[in-house]
Every structure is written in C-alpha cells, then in structure tokens.
Amino acid sequence: MTCSDSLLTSPSVTIVSKSTVVPAEPSSMADLKLSVSDLPMLSCHYIQKGGLFTRPPMNSSNLISILKNGLSIALTNFPALAGRFVTDSLGYVFITCNDAGVDFVHATAKNVYVRDILSPTDVPDIVKEFFTYDRTVSYKGHFQPLMAVQVTELADGVFISCAMNHSVTDGTSFWNFFNTxxxxxxxxxxITKSPEFSRDSILISPAILTVPEGGPVVTFNEREPLRERIFSFTREAILDLKSKVNNRKFSTVHPSIEFIGKQSNDPYNDGKMTSKIENWIRNAVNVSKPQSLNETETMAVEISSFQSLSALLWRCVTRARKLDPSKTSTFRMAVNCRHRLEPKLDPLYFGNAIQSIPTVAVMGDLLSNDLRWAAEQLNKNVRDHGNDTVRRCVAEWESNPRTFPLGNFDGAMITMGSSPRFPMYDNDFGWGRPVAVRSGSANKFDGKISAFPGRDGGGSVDLEVVLAPQTMAGLESDPEFMQFVSSC
Known part of the structure; x- marks a missing residue:
C-alpha cells in the first residue's frame, strides 16, 4: 500500500491519505466476460452508495487499519473488483482478475456532524464529497480501479462509501460485497454469502458492442440544476396506501383475498386447490361465475406495496411538472432477472442481471384516472416480465448492441432505481448499523428516484428523489403525495 500526502479538496472535506489495497491472497480466477447486462452500463457512472455511522469506539489509526485489512480480505472473495477491464482483438470486453487493487481514501470532515447530514430539507452538497470517482464513466475501468472505498471521519461519526463500476455490479452484487x-x-x-461468478447463461453473448473513439459518455446533462430530498414512508403509511390502491377491487372482501389471489396462480398448487380458491373469491365478492379464468385473475390481482408507492410518485411528479395532458410519460423500473430466467441464475450471481421495464401512459389518463389505474399499468408490465420477455430483450439488444440511454429525454420520464429489498442496513462494521444510507452524485438527473429500505425495517421505505427545483416544489405541496410522507 502506498500513501499520498494530505490534500485539501474543499472547505469541509480533507483527504488525509490515498492507498492501493490488493487482495490478501492471489487470485486464480479466469477472465470474466461482460454480459449483455454489463456492457450497456459502460456509459453509466460508477455506483456510489454508503452508510452514515456514529463514532466508532476506537482511534482513527485503528479504524483505518481495520477497514483496510477487512477490504483486503473481502477482495479475496470478490477478485473481480480488484481487476481491470481489457478489450481483446475481437472487441469483447473482459474483467481480468489481475489483483491490481482498489483505491482506499481516508478523509476527514471534522466540522460536519451527523445531524448536518440528517436535518436539512434537501440532501446537503457535502454528502457528494464523501464519495470518490465523482461522475466517472464505467468504461474507464480499462484504465483505473473498478472500485474505491472512502472513509470520511466526521465530528461525531464516520461515513463509509463504495464507488463501484456499474459494468461490474448491479445493486444485488454491490450490496452483497458491502455486507461481506x-x-x-x-x-x-x-462469509455468509459467497458470490457466484459463472458465465454460462444466455446473458453471455457473442454480440460485440462497438464504442466510439475515446469511449462512451453519459447521455444526460451532468450539470443541470437539481434538488434532492429523502422522503420517508412508515410501514403503516405504505399499508394504508396499498389498501387505498386495492380498495376498488377488494372493498367488500376480507383482506386475505389478496394473499389467496396470489395462491390461485401459484404453480405449486394442484387443480383442486385452485378450484376452491376460485369459488371462494366468487362467493366473497358476490359476483356471478366469471366467463374465464382470466377474468378471475384480473379481479384478484393484488397491487404490491412498492407498486402502489411507485404509482403515487408517478402521478404526483407528473402533476407537478405541469406538462401538456396529451404528452406521454414514461416510468422506468429496473428489475432483477436472476429469478425470472429459466433456468434461474444463482441469487448471488455476480455482475449485472437487470433489465429496465418502461411503462408509458398519456398524462391526461394518468391524472384523470384513479391511483389504482396507474398502479395496474406498472403491475402488468412487472408481471409480464418473465423468462420469455427477458430472452426477447436479450435478443433485441444482440441485434443492436448499444449502451444504456440513461436520462430524462423529453421532460416527462421517471427512472426508479435501487430497491427497498436490498440489505442496506445489514452493515455493522463492529460498532452498530448505519444511521442512514446515502448516495453520491452518480447517474442523477431530473426524475431519477432511488428506493431504500427504511432504517426501522418492517416494510418502511425511503425514496431518494431527484427533480428539477420547480418540480420538487410542486411535489412538496401535493397533498395526495405528502399525506403518506412521515418525514423528509
């Protein structure tokens, strides 16, 4: 490990040292070919996520020693992160697990307190300085480390962040590493969850992505003025929202019908059980015998908590934008394909295994219909994204290889990233769980939303919302949205 001299980077954050950390043991892993889910991310920024912790019960020297040694051991289990990209003579991009190492940055912000991060209305700009590789495009993994850790000591706490190449990991792989x-x-x-590095699925393709000279660049304006807030939703508020969304279908039925409706489509149920469930549903809602099973399925569709929350956000942000009602709005959701493919990928498959699901609606329809209508549009697209759709998307990309067009191109788009299912608070480095989770400036534009689990768990959710200033002001004054918000 080599250290640089101290360097003042801002009035608040001082870089104390910068080191290279290599795996504790040499890697024997073969080169890993980038997949059809990895390659499109070459034009995206490195993922930047981290945790805010209270002050650890140890001095600075011991803290940094523990975190460096732990990182070295962790890289032994995740050798791909200590490698670099190489492009062969045919144009295929690989991760070569050459133990070149990752960056480790030790910084201080002694005039910044935990309350300074949590209390302001908007996420303070200082948070962006807790991350390294700011606005670094993933293609640069050919020339620099694929990951960096920055540890920033605060007046009464510490922020531990990772910046990780997005063509190497998606959210599932990122948080598995962070937890480990x-x-x-x-x-x-x-370690409790060893990553799985196989490269033998349909995602590994003979298609070649051609990149422009100098490498790809992001497809959105990195410097546009934005506001960023964290909106928190308690478990009770989300259950209330879900109840309201499902009320039109289930108002006269016992709440357990939502669970039973799911069971009627469970492939592990036999025909007799399915028949009993269908009869129970028909009797419960006091309707005549449906003409087909499809009618029963439609009647019994349950909108999930997260789909309910996404629909609420879609409607309210659209209203706040005050655009022409005849204009279309697009809501994009990233979905994990590991369990959607047949055969399934390992749940701990290391790499990107995500696809983007766009749902499009005319703004006038989105705002004139009730919340259930918006949620149904999202629900249908998620339900339909099974093995056949995943494979169709792979084939479509192979016919036209390209990087991912991330951004809000027509002023009416929303992109939902991350997930409240990610174990973001299962990170105890030895003195307790994070107080909060935050992200850097990576991949942020008007309409970029990231979903985090609430720290209290139990189904609570935090939404990191990035919007144009005038749109954020409209959202803050929207009674339909704010009635469910517990804190900001």
Missing part, C-alpha cells in the same frame, strides 16, 4: 466487507471487519471468519 462489513462482516469481515467485525470479525466474522467465514
């Missing part, structure tokens, strides 16, 4: 890193630092001898 934390458990190693707190003394766990055997």
């Amino acid at each position: 890193y934390a458990e190693i630092c707190r003394g766990v001898k055997k």
